[in-house]
Amino acid sequence: xxxxxxxxxxxxxxxxxxxxxxxxxxxxxxxxxxxxxxxxxxxxxxxxxxxxxxxxxxxxxxxxxxxxxxxxxxxxxxxxxxxxxxxxxxxxxxxxxxxxxxxxxxxxxxxxxxxxxxxxxxxxxxxxxxxxxxxxxxxxxxxxxxxxxxxxxxxxxxxxxxxxxxxxxxxxxxxxxxxxxxxxxxxxxxxxxxxxxxxxxxxxxxxxxxxxxxxxxxxxxxxxxxxxxxxxxxxxxxxxxxxxxxxxxxxxxxxxxxxxxxxxxxxxxxxxxxxxxxxxxxxxxxxxxxxxxxxxxxxxxxxxxxxxxxxxxxxxxxxxxxxxxxxxxxxxxxxxxxxxxxxxxxxxxxxxxxxxxxxxxxxxxxxxxxxxxxxxxxxxxxxxxxxxxxxxxxxxxxxxxxxxxxxxxxxxxxxxxxxxxxxxxxxxxxxxxxxxxxxxxxxxxxxxxxxxxxxxxxxxxxxxxxx
Numbered sequence: 001x002x003x004x005x006x007x008x009x010x011x012x013x014x015x016x017x018x019x020x021x022x023x024x025x026x027x028x029x030x031x032x033x034x035x036x037x038x039x040x041x042x043x044x045x046x047x048x049x050x051x052x053x054x055x056x057x058x059x060x061x062x063x064x065x066x067x068x069x070x071x072x073x074x075x076x077x078x079x080x081x082x083x084x085x086x087x088x089x090x091x092x093x094x095x096x097x098x099x100x101x102x103x104x105x106x107x108x109x110x111x112x113x114x115x116x117x118x119x120x121x122x123x124x125x126x127x128x129x130x131x132x133x134x135x136x137x138x139x140x141x142x143x144x145x146x147x148x149x150x151x152x153x154x155x156x157x158x159x160x161x162x163x164x165x166x167x168x169x170x171x172x173x174x175x176x177x178x179x180x181x182x183x184x185x186x187x188x189x190x191x192x193x194x195x196x197x198x199x200x201x202x203x204x205x206x207x208x209x210x211x212x213x214x215x216x217x218x219x220x221x222x223x224x225x226x227x228x229x230x231x232x233x234x235x236x237x238x239x240x241x242x243x244x245x246x247x248x249x250x251x252x253x254x255x256x257x258x259x260x261x262x263x264x265x266x267x268x269x270x271x272x273x274x275x276x277x278x279x280x281x282x283x284x285x286x287x288x289x290x291x292x293x294x295x296x297x298x299x300x301x302x303x304x305x306x307x308x309x310x311x312x313x314x315x316x317x318x319x320x321x322x323x324x325x326x327x328x329x330x331x332x333x334x335x336x337x338x339x340x341x342x343x344x345x346x347x348x349x350x351x352x353x354x355x356x357x358x359x360x361x362x363x364x365x366x367x368x369x370x371x372x373x374x375x376x377x378x379x380x381x382x383x384x385x386x387x388x389x390x391x392x393x394x395x396x397x398x399x400x401x402x403x404x405x406x407x408x409x410x411x412x413x414x415x416x417x418x419x420x421x422x423x424x425x426x427x428x429x430x431x432x433x434x435x436x437x438x439x440x441x442x443x444x445x446x447x448x449x450x451x452x453x454x455x456x457x458x459x460x461x462x463x464x465x466x467x
Contacts, residue, residue: 008057012116015099020091030060030113031067032085035074039364041081044136045126046359050323052123052138058115060087062100066111075132082133087121093142096120170207178211178367178403185211202231206246213253214367216408216445222253241277244270248288255295256409258450264299267292286315287326293333302337309333325368328357332372339379348379367403370396370410377417386425393418412441416456423459428466435460 036044044052061067067084074082089098098115121138128134170181185204192201209224229246236243251266271288274280293308313330320327335350354372362368377392397414404410415438422431439460442453 009097009116012057012099012114013097015101016097019100027088027090028062030062030087030089031064032058032060032087033067033070033072033074034083034085035071035077035080036083037079038081041083041134043359043364044123046356047323047361048123048126050123050360051141052121053118054115054121057117058119060085060113060115061111062113063111072133084129084133084135086135086137088124088137088139090140093140096140178215181211182208198231198234202228205231206249209249209253213249213256215405216256216410217405218253218256222250222257225250225253239273239276241273241280244273244277244284244288247273248291251295252291255291255298258298258447260295260298264292264295267295282315282319283326286312286319286330289315290330290333297333297336297340300340302340306334306337309337323357323360325358325361328354328361328372329368331357332375336375339375339382342382344379344382348376348383351376351379365399365402367399370399370404370414373399374410374413374417377421381417381421381424386421389421390418393421407441407445409441409445412438412445412456413452415441416452416459419459419463423463423466426466428463432460432463432467435463 064084064086071082071084074080096116096119098113098119101112101114120141122141123136123138125137126134127137185208189201189204189208192204205224205228209221209228211221212218212224213221225246229243229250232240232243232246247266248270251263251270254260254263254266267288271285271292274284274288289308289312293305293312296302296305296308309330313327313334316324316327316330331350331354335347335354338344338347338350351372355376358366358369358372373392373396377389377396380386380389380392393414396410397418400408400411400414415434419431419433419435419438422428422434435456439453439456442450442456446453
């Protein structure tokens with residue numbers, strides 16, 4: 001398959017060179033008609049002005065009526081939205097190869113223009129043509145587009161190392177497909193012999209630790225992280241810059257296990273190791289500031305937490321595109337502090353900034369939405385807007401049930417929050433049902449004296465008193 005893809009790409013490049021020479025580079029427009037799922041269409045609406053990549057060879061036509069017919073045919077499916085793409089192409093500003101196939105294509109009457117894979121466009125305008133049919137105007141990006149350059153650098157930094165399967169697993173992790181990532185990494189471990197590259201094996205254990213941590217399986221996560229660290233320490237000094245990520249990851253699991261002092265020790269070790277590196281990574285430093293802020297938040301040291309969150313945000317605003325998910329995380333963390341300080345209007349402002357970025361940059365069922373929806377629900381609860389609170393909690397619950405384990409801490413938290421909201425609405429039986437579900441998970445995952453477990457038990461006592 002790879003051979004055919006490369007061959008097609010090279011043929012498009014050759015035709016592009018022949019058809020669009022230096023004297024024939026005028027701007028023109030092509031069209032594409034198709035159906036989009038309603039969830040994907042919402043992402044387009046939230047990403048006006050943002051970037052769009054078609055992750056395949058993109059077939060378009062210079063004939064608007066042909067594309068309109070394809071788009072209109074999708075309007076009869078209640079699960080789809082008909083989309084007519086209008087693509088403005090300026091060959092003089094982009095090196096992306098595309099070719100007019102009117103003289104070489106099989107279906108010459110379609111007047112096809114074919115673009116190579118992963119061509120990137122910018123979304124300019126979205127307008128409704130008729131019921132369930134929309135036109136989206138996009139333009140080919142400039143090779144010097146700053147946002148595209150920043151995104152390319154992010155992809156290069158995160159997905160350029162390792163074998164093809166390792167890059168695929170890392171990508172599955174990035175988009176929240178945790179089960180698929182685990183299957184790939186565990187297959188790689190089984191196929192690797194113990195005398196193979198120890199650094200590669202250590203890296204896979206580190207990635208598996210990250211996935212299990214995201215799924216709330218802290219015992220499995222810490223086992224993989226400690227294995228990774230032990231393997232690295234056989235050939236590295238404890239202050240080697242490459243160990244900072246492992247220290248941070250271990251600290252994250254210890255935080256989830258409520259071992260806050262130990263967590264803070266590992267988090268600070270990660271930050272100091274990276275700060276002392278000959279070529280420190282500012283985005284890693286920002287991430288470690290965020291992680292330390294989380295621990296201080298758990299310790300109810302909100303001023304210390306806010307200081308670290310703001311340091312993280314300042315760095316990220318300097319080095320990341322304005323719609324990067326890590327910026328959303330920092331806005332969410334700062335919002336959580338203002339929520340604890342009972343400055344609800346400021347908290348809501350930061351949460352909404354976070355939500356705007358995430359809706360424009362992540363799939364709608366990405367696990368990162370879980371915490372934010374929980375936080376937005378909590379804010380609306382405090383503002384006595386219980387219907388909106390329930391709506392956010394239910395969105396969070398839907399994502400957890402799709403992609404996270406049945407023992408994930410976020411699931412118990414959502415159940416607990418739903419219980420509190422229904423209690424405030426005087427629906428005591430429903431509140432009791434959700435409270436008991438929360439308590440069951442808390443008993444399985446927390447120590448008997450954990451504050452969350454105690455709070456849940458006290459809430460259940462209050463609910464039962466009303467029945």
